[in-house]
Amino acid sequence: MLRDIQIQNFRCFQDTKLSGFAKLNLITGKNNSGKTALLEALYLAISPRPSTVSSLQRFRHESIRFGKLLPKRTWDNFFYIKNKSNSIILQFTNDLEDIVKYGKLSISCYDLSDEVPQEVEANANLEEYINIDTFAETSPEISLLKLEMIINGNDASEARLFSTGNGIIKKSAIFSGSLKVSFIPAASLTPNQKLASEYEKAQLDRKEDRVLTGFKLIDPLIEKVETFNIDGSMLYLTRKSEERLPISLFGDAVNRIANLILCIINNIGGILLIDEIENGIHYSSQSELWRMLFRLAKRFDVQIFATTHSLEMLQAFAEVGTESEEFKQMGAHFEMARNPRSNQIVGIRRDLDILEYSLDHGKGVRGE
Amino acid sequence: MSNRLIVESKNDQAFVQALVDYLNLPNIFVSAFESVKVEICKEDYLLSDGVSLASLIGELKTIKSESQKEVIDKIGIILDADDSISEKLITINSALKKVFPLIEEDLFVKPNELKELILEDNQVIQVACHMINVNEVGELENLLREIKTQNSDYADCLESWRSCVEQKDKKITEKEFVKFWVNNYVRFDTCSKSEKKQVKTNCSMECFGNVMKNKLHI
Numbered sequence: 001m002l003r004d005i006q007i008q009n010f011r012c013f014q015d016t017k018l019s020g021f022a023k024l025n026l027i028t029g030k031n032n033s034g035k036t037a038l039l040e041a042l043y044l045a046i047s048p049r050p051s052t053v054s055s056l057q058r059f060r061h062e063s064i065r066f067g068k069l070l071p072k073r074t075w076d077n078f079f080y081i082k083n084k085s086n087s088i089i090l091q092f093t094n095d096l097e098d099i100v101k102y103g104k105l106s107i108s109c110y111d112l113s114d115e116v117p118q119e120v121e122a123n124a125n126l127e128e129y130i131n132i133d134t135f136a137e138t139s140p141e142i143s144l145l146k147l148e149m150i151i152n153g154n155d156a157s158e159a160r161l162f163s164t165g166n167g168i169i170k171k172s173a174i175f176s177g178s179l180k181v182s183f184i185p186a187a188s189l190t191p192n193q194k195l196a197s198e199y200e201k202a203q204l205d206r207k208e209d210r211v212l213t214g215f216k217l218i219d220p221l222i223e224k225v226e227t228f229n230i231d232g233s234m235l236y237l238t239r240k241s242e243e244r245l246p247i248s249l250f251g252d253a254v255n256r257i258a259n260l261i262l263c264i265i266n267n268i269g270g271i272l273l274i275d276e277i278e279n280g281i282h283y284s285s286q287s288e289l290w291r292m293l294f295r296l297a298k299r300f301d302v303q304i305f306a307t308t309h310s311l312e313m314l315q316a317f318a319e320v321g322t323e324s325e326e327f328k329q330m331g332a333h334f335e336m337a338r339n340p341r342s343n344q345i346v347g348i349r350r351d352l353d354i355l356e357y358s359l360d361h362g363k364g365v366r367g368e
Numbered sequence: 369m370s371n372r373l374i375v376e377s378k379n380d381q382a383f384v385q386a387l388v389d390y391l392n393l394p395n396i397f398v399s400a401f402e403s404v405k406v407e408i409c410k411e412d413y414l415l416s417d418g419v420s421l422a423s424l425i426g427e428l429k430t431i432k433s434e435s436q437k438e439v440i441d442k443i444g445i446i447l448d449a450d451d452s453i454s455e456k457l458i459t460i461n462s463a464l465k466k467v468f469p470l471i472e473e474d475l476f477v478k479p480n481e482l483k484e485l486i487l488e489d490n491q492v493i494q495v496a497c498h499m500i501n502v503n504e505v506g507e508l509e510n511l512l513r514e515i516k517t518q519n520s521d522y523a524d525c526l527e528s529w530r531s532c533v534e535q536k537d538k539k540i541t542e543k544e545f546v547k548f549w550v551n552n553y554v555r556f557d558t559c560s561k562s563e564k565k566q567v568k569t570n571c572s573m574e575c576f577g578n579v580m581k582n583k584l585h586i
Contacts, residue, residue, distance in 0.1 A: 337437035341491065348436045350429075357426040363434070 001095060001303050002271065005045060008089040009080040010107075011037035018347035022332035023297050026277075026317045027307045027347070029336030030367035034345045035307040038336065039183065039273040042305060045090040046181040046271055048105050048147045050159050050170035053078075059185040059275075067163050071141040074163035075109050078145075084109040094179070104150045112142040112162070119171055120162050141165065180270030182263035186279060186307075190259040192248055196233035198262040199225065207265045214261040214292060217285045218253045253280035257289075264293075264302045271303045278310035286316035294320060294327050311366070318359055321352035328352050337367045371442040372431050374424070379576045380446070380508055386580040421459055428467040435491060442494045443485070448507075449499040453479065460497050509546045513553075518586050522556035523549045547573075554579055558586040 004019040012034045029035050040056050057064075060077070067074035076082040088107035093100060112120075120142060147159040159172035184190075202208045208225065215222040215237065224238035235247040235258065247254060256279060263272050281289060297304055308314060314333070321331040333355040335348040350358065350365065358365050373388075375381050424445075431443060447456050461474040468485050475483045476497055485493045500506040526549055533540055540548075551573050559571035569575050570582070579586070 335433070335437070339436055340439050346436045348433045350433060354426060354429050354433070358430050358433075361427075361430070363430055367437070 002042070002046070003093040003095060005038075005042060005090065005092040007038070007041045009083070009086045010041050010044075010078065010088045010090065011080065013037060013041070013345055014080050016345045016347065018334060018349070020332060020349045021303070021305075023303055023330040024294060024317075024321070025303075025305045025332050025334060026314065027305065027334045027336060028309070028314060028366040029307075033336040033338070033367050035336050036186070036275050038347070039275055039305060039307065041090055042092075042271070043181060043183050043273055044107070044147075045092050045103060045105050046179045048107075048149045048157055048159055049174075050161050050168075050172050053145065053147075053159075053161055054168070054170075055183065059183070059188070064167075068165055068167060071163040071165060072111060072113070072143045074143055074168070075145045075161075078107065079109070101151050102153075103156070106146075106148045106150075108146050108148075110144040110146065112144050116142060117144070117162065119160070120164060120169055180267045181273065182267060182270065183273045184256070184259055184263065184275065186276035189252060189255045192235065192246070192255075193233050195247065195255070195258050195262065196227045196229075196235050198266055199227055199235055199258070200233075201266050202262060203227075205265075210265050210296065211258055211261050214257045215254060217288045217292065218257055218282075219250070251280060253282070253285075256280050260293075261296065264296045264300050264304075267300075267302060269301045271305070274304065274306040276308060277306040278308050278313040281313075283310075283312040283316075286310075286313050287320055290316050290320040291323075294330060298326075298330065309366070314355075314365070315359055318352055318356040322356050333365065335365050335367060369439045369441050371444065372440060373444040373446065374427050374431075375446045376448055377508075379573065382577040382580040383508055383512070384446070385577075386584060390584070421463055424459065424463040425466050428463055432467055432487065435487065435493065436489075440493055442482075442496070445495070445497040447497065447499060448501040449503075450501065453499050453502065456499060457497070464495070504543065507543060507546065509543075509550045512550050513546055516553060516586065518553075518558050520553050520557045523553040526552060554586075558583065 001023065002021050004017065004021060006015075006017040007013040008015045012032065016034070018038070027035050027038060040059075043056065044052055056078075062077065075084065078088060079086070080088075088105075090103075090105040090107075092103045094103060095101070141164070143163045145161040145163070147157075147161075149156040149158070157172070157174045159170070161171075162169040199208060199211060202211065212222070212225050215225065219239065221239040221242075222237050223240050224244070226236045226238070226244065227233055228236055236244040237247055237250060237254070238244040247258065260272070260274065263270075278286070293304060296302065308317075317331065317333070321327050328351070331352045333350040333352065335350070337346055337348060338344070339346045355365065373384065375384050428443075431440060434440065445460055447460070449456055457474075457476050457479070461476055464475050464485070465471045468487065470486050470488065475485075475495070479497050479499045482494050482496045485495050487493065500508075526545070530540060530545055554573060554576075555567065555571050559567065563570035569578060571579070573579075
């Protein structure tokens with residue numbers, strides 16, 4: 001389980017340390033306070049792969065075309081105030097089966113315009129080029145983003161992403177096992193085909209009932225879940241006394257719940273990052289959702305980091321989290337704010353009983 | 369920059385807040401209490417039976433959390449002494465040590481002293497405690513009764529009721545009586561015809577905050 005993270009020179013973070021992570025962590029704060037950036041830092045630290053970098057660019061809707069036109073600027077947005085002269089440093093403590101791991105990920109950016117690296121030359125015409133646009137103007141600019149992970153003083157992985165006028169070339173080497181991590185962004189829904197394939201994975205291990213239980217939180221009349229492979233795999237749901245319908249005809253909440261549960265039950269011992277967990281979830285279902293998440297996190301040993309703007313979601317978290325001593329130990333709240341003395345972003349940690357006390361007494365716990 | 373004042377009950381909060389608002393004139397604003405926030409412990413009010421250690425810890429932890437996002441200069445703790453000042457000092461010292469682990473020894477050996485709290489991030493907050501209601505002197509209701517400005521016939525007639533009760537060998541303590549007196553003063557002597565349409569909101573000690581906010585003249 002991740003215990004803490006120190007984030008330097010990444011996105012809005014100049015130098016911030018958050019300590020005392022629990023099994024379920026709910027993060028609040030004003031807009032642009034660093035909630036999503038924290039999830040991104042965790043995602044990168046846990047999974048320092050080229051695909052993670054690409055995913056983060058996609059979640060932020062960063063233009064691929066922009067990177068091709070201005071390769072030197074492709075990585076700008078990852079760096080604090082776009083200052084690439086300082087490396088991004090993500091340091092964390094992770095204890096796995098009583099073995100403590102200290103991880104340090106360094107992410108550096110280099111301008112290679114004057115010397116085309118071998119990797120770029122050698123792969124110029126290979127499939128490793130991503131998003132090649134043959135009509136794009138070629139540019140001599142090349143910038144390298146290098147991710148070096150050290151675990152307990154030993155090299156654990158290295159990844160390199162070359163941004164060129166023709167697209168991005170990715171190279172990576174994993175030297176030791178990394179944690180399983182899933183990221184559910186705020187705005188996008190998971191493709192139906194992906195959901196269906198994850199559901200079938202759960203079926204293989206006879207865990208699919210958990211998904212139906214989750215759907216019932218949103219719509220108690222749903223009584224059956226199936227997959228059909230007609231022009232692509234798709235989940236079908238059947239409501240009581242009704243015909244089965246594809247999941248795409250149900251609301252966004254059903255998609256998100258399915259994704260959330262499948263990310264937990266198919267990733268035992270992993271980490272789940274959820275941006276704006278309240279999206280699509282009616283307030284009357286939020287307490288039950290948390291109850292389910294507490295149970296699933298324990299059963300499948302998954303650590304959850306979620307952000308929210310919603311006071312109702314936060315109240316439901318505090319209410320459910322203080323229902324039992326076991327849940328109390330499993331949860332923590334973090335409020336992202338700016339320290340007036342250091343001007344750094346801080347993550348103010350609260351145990352669940354203090355969160356409940358603060359909410360009961362009308363204290364601001366969302367960055368106010 | 370702000371200062372925090374922790375008081376024991378909701379009614380104490382309403383009164384002290386009104387007092388602070390009243391004193392918060394520009395010429396006084398420059399003083400140390402430039403932006404006092406009064407905090408309450410609802411549970412303590414409901415118990416009306418002295419401060420609970422857990423609630424004081426909860427309040428101090430909340431202030432400690434808030435000190436990371438705003439500059440807090442001073443913390444004041446005002447408690448009812450009830451029967452023993454020293455017991456209340458033990459409560460305060462225990463709560464402070466629990467919340468601020470850098471404190472090694474009891475911070476207060478007596479009230480009304482300003483001490484320094486050093487937090488884990490090297491931030492320094494000054495803290496002081498003050499006891500009210502020492503030997504049954506200084507109860508909020510006693511004070512309210514003393515400073516009342518309006519005719520109090522309804523409340524004063526409770527003296528006859530007290531005599532009647534005592535003649536029947538029943539007991540009512542002075543503390544209970546004064547609370548009852550203030551209740552009646554607010555409920556009957558100072559409740560206007562229009563306010564009587566919403567007695568609980570306008571003329572009750574349950575909503576004493578509204579009385580302190582809207583009817584300071586009484």
